[in-house]
Amino acid sequence: MKDTTDTYTIVVRDRFFKLTKAQMQRDAPNYFTSHFLDSSGQCLTRIMEISRDPFLFELVLKYLNGYQIFPIHPTLVPPCSTPETAIGDLRADAEFYQLKELVNLCRSKEAPKSAPTVRFTSSQIAVITGYFNSTADGIAPSESFEQYISRFYPTLLSEERYNAASTGMLTLASAAPSQLSRFLIVNGWSERIVRAVVKRDMSSVERWELLGWKRDVSTPGVRHVILFVKIWTAPGFETPLDPSTLSVRHLYGSDKVVDTKKMTFVAQLIAADNTANGKLVEMRRPYVQDGKVIQNTKSTIPGLTQYDSITDSFCAAQKPVFGDINVYT
Secondary structure, eight states: OOGGGOEEEEEETTEEEEEEHHHHTTTOSSHHHHHHBOTTSOBSOSEEEEOSOHHHHHHHHHHHTTOOOOSOOGGGSOTTOOHHHHHHHHHHHHHHTTOHHHHHHHHHHSOOOOOOSSOOOEEEEEEEEEEEEBOTTSSSBSSOHHHHGGGOEEEEEOHHHHHHHTTTOBOGGGOOGGGHHHHHHHHHHHHHHHHHHHHHHOEEEEEEEEEEEEEEOOSTTEEEEEEEEEEEEEEEEEOOOOGGGTTOTTSBSTTSSBOSSOOEEOOEEEETTSSTTSOEEEEEOOEEETTEEEOOOOOOSTTOTTOSSBOHHHHHHHHHHHTOOOOOO
């Protein structure tokens, strides 16, 4: 039997796929050839386990078979995806598998953005934080995207805060050769999270760029994530990024409770005995606009809906919601 008929097993989450040497060499060198074959083309191993999307891998396999995969047939679109988002996700997987021709093919099929009708007014830095239940190695989510994306929320950062918070952040460029596979996996799901949060929580964002990430895997089976993102915004940009609104989307914006025109923020520090020298027990931040005082609204985030100010109990409650350690005093 010729070597080109050798078969190799790829386990994508809980599904098994077979790949021949001829198939993996169609768009070589790539992740498969580097894993299964040595420099002379001889077999190193016959099995690989990866934490990628098995539905997208069906498209990758069709491509390696030489079949036409575009336009993507509706039955091959992964669950909870559209044909448009599937192309973007397939490109991310093609980059992970180092299939250069497939990457270029996906890029040629992605819908071009229409020419902007307005000029960018600014670029800003946002941080997206949240957590998910992870695989045993702590690299990838072990639950569905729909389960964990609701736990991720964005916040705008000043340049000063970004410079301080991003110290030691990880990027693809910072990966050592032995870490590249792990970093590609992290970069893939990080970009998917950013794409979903930007679409859900921000308007008039023309484009974005994942700058890097930090993670904490100190809790077994749970990965806390911080994603740093640069966003380019146009006139009309609105977002619930102000952390004091805690995802209350009707509060700030044009013709909303707090309009985009001139306003005053008031820091209200409340003591236990209502005196100027008493023990601080609560902080509020009302708005003043057009002579009207607008009090804080209650959060819409599950687990925090009873809070509209900062107290000891609020800080203790919000830590597990956002995956932080309770160090508030």
